[in-house]
Amino acid sequence: MSLHLSSARGTARRVVLSCDVAGCAVQVEPPPIESWRNDADARVWARDHAAGWTHDPVRRTDYCPAHAAFSVAPAAGAVAPRPTMTARDNAGNPLNRDEYAEQLRKQLAGDRPVTGAPGAVTTAQAAIAARLLDELAGVYHGESIGTLAHEVATLLDRAAVVDGGMARGGEPA
Incomplete structure (x- = not known):
C-alpha cells in the first residue's frame, strides 16, 4: 500500500501518498487533520485531497498525475500499458514492455559477432545469463518481452554448448 500513516506521541497523524510506479519518487502530503475514525477514513480523506492523483482499487495502487494513465482501464480490445521495472526513457518514465522488447529485437538483429575481443563472455557467464x-x-510468460528473453536464453545455451560443452542448467554436457 502506498499510503503511509504516521504520528508522533500526541501529535496529529500524517498521511503521505506515494506513486506506485517503479522508480517514481513523487509523494504528496495533504494538510494534516487531528484525527480519523480509522485508517480507512484516513486513506479516503488523503486520496480525496490529492489533486490529480488516481487510485486503482483492484490492485490497491495510487498514481501521481504524471502516471495517472496506469490506473485507467483500457478500452475493449486495447492492451493495458505494461511498464518496465528498470528501463526508462530520457525523461525518466518507464518504457512500455512490448515496445522495449521490439527495440531490443532490432538491436539484436543488427548485432555483429565479436571475435576474440577482450572481455568476452565466458561459458559459465553465458549459462548463468541464460x-x-x-x-x-x-x-513475463505470454508477453513479447518474455518470448524475447526465452529466445536469447536459447541462443546463449547454443553458444555455450558449442563453445564450452555446457548443457542447459550450466552442467557439463
Missing part, C-alpha cells in the same frame, strides 16, 4: 533470462521469460 538461466536468468529463462526466469524473466517465466515472469
Whole structure:
C-alpha cells in the first residue's frame, strides 16, 4: 500500500501518498487533520485531497498525475500499458514492455559477432545469463518481452554448448 500513516506521541497523524510506479519518487502530503475514525477514513480523506492523483482499487495502487494513465482501464480490445521495472526513457518514465522488447529485437538483429575481443563472455557467464533470462521469460510468460528473453536464453545455451560443452542448467554436457 502506498499510503503511509504516521504520528508522533500526541501529535496529529500524517498521511503521505506515494506513486506506485517503479522508480517514481513523487509523494504528496495533504494538510494534516487531528484525527480519523480509522485508517480507512484516513486513506479516503488523503486520496480525496490529492489533486490529480488516481487510485486503482483492484490492485490497491495510487498514481501521481504524471502516471495517472496506469490506473485507467483500457478500452475493449486495447492492451493495458505494461511498464518496465528498470528501463526508462530520457525523461525518466518507464518504457512500455512490448515496445522495449521490439527495440531490443532490432538491436539484436543488427548485432555483429565479436571475435576474440577482450572481455568476452565466458561459458559459465553465458549459462548463468541464460538461466536468468529463462526466469524473466517465466515472469513475463505470454508477453513479447518474455518470448524475447526465452529466445536469447536459447541462443546463449547454443553458444555455450558449442563453445564450452555446457548443457542447459550450466552442467557439463
